[in-house]
Amino acid sequence: MSDYSNQDNFWAPPPQNVQYNFDNTSFGQPNQQFEFANYTDSQANDYESYPPQDFYNPNQSPYTGTAAFTDEEDEPPLLEELGIDPDRILQKTLAVLNPFHRHGQTDDANYLLQDSDLAGPLAFCLTLAAFLLLAGSKAHFGYVYGLAATSCILMFILHSLMTSSGNVTLVSVASVLGYCILPVVALAGLGIFTSLQNTGGMLLSGFAVLWATTSASRLFCAMSGEEKQRLLIAYPCLLLYGVFTLIVIF
Template sequence: MTLTVLNPFHTPDAAAVQDTDLAGPLVFCLAFGGFLLLSGKVHFSYIYGFGVLGCLFVWTLLSLMSTQGVTVGTVITVLGYCLLPMVILSGVNVVFSLQGYVGTVLTALSIFWCSLSASKLFVTALGMDHQQPLVLYPCALLYGVFALITIF
């Protein structure tokens, strides 16, 4: 699943999305918090709090939008694995400050990358044809919160 997130323009395999692997998202959340800790920010509770509320919100939204059933484990897996570009951004924040023009551009690209990967995985897994922009927007809002945690 990590390779699918790293290449958001490749069409993912629907069978790969159905695997509920919770170890990868946990590792990415810990790495995200670890990089934030290296930059002087202790935000582990914010990461887990926004992560849990965001997963429940996206699960509710996808349950209402799709004709197939979606499990909470699938939502946690997809949103957790798609946090990888935000982990990379927080790693860049350890070395460089993101409070400037370059930081704003990198943050916007990271949010777009995360939300494009997540929405493509959800649309492929749930068979939601032509609904990717509707799924992309709430994912972008969720990853935007993580980006704000990273920058400030």
């Protein structure tokens, strides 16, 4: 056997002319017989209780069991994901343009409360600010959005005090005020090409304010169910759209 008594000298070369003897007696005897265990039927049935596993399907989700990869045709449109419905915007715009029509879907209180979107009002406010900018007015984006946000909060507080149902929400109030500002937006678009600081401009401005006030008061009364308080609701709407019209004129 090799001499490992000198443990301090690990890197020394191995000694020469050393014979290694291996005893093969511990590895088994020749003609050795191996005994294999036999399994009974009861033990075989224990292994059958485990269900067979299928191969992993890359198109199948491990959590829901449905296809994880879908085609692009199955995805909803982008406008639907953003909550923008062009048909609904067009329907409410036509309701504002015809303030004396009282037998449409927009006169339903549930429709006004549940489908109170803000896509149309934001688009109208943005268009109004753009028209003021093109007309050379100093009051455009900041003034329009600041006045719109303040008026929505004050109008919501007023409706909460005037109505007893409690179904009026801030989003529904903002939706009605934003859609009914459409006549003022048209007046601002006209102000790009001609001056409104004359008799004709004043008459058109008064007509736009009355038009927007009539539409807003009708929708607010349909939403709250307080038809007898229409004049009280129309007064703050008249002041609000009058301020927007003053911004457009001056």
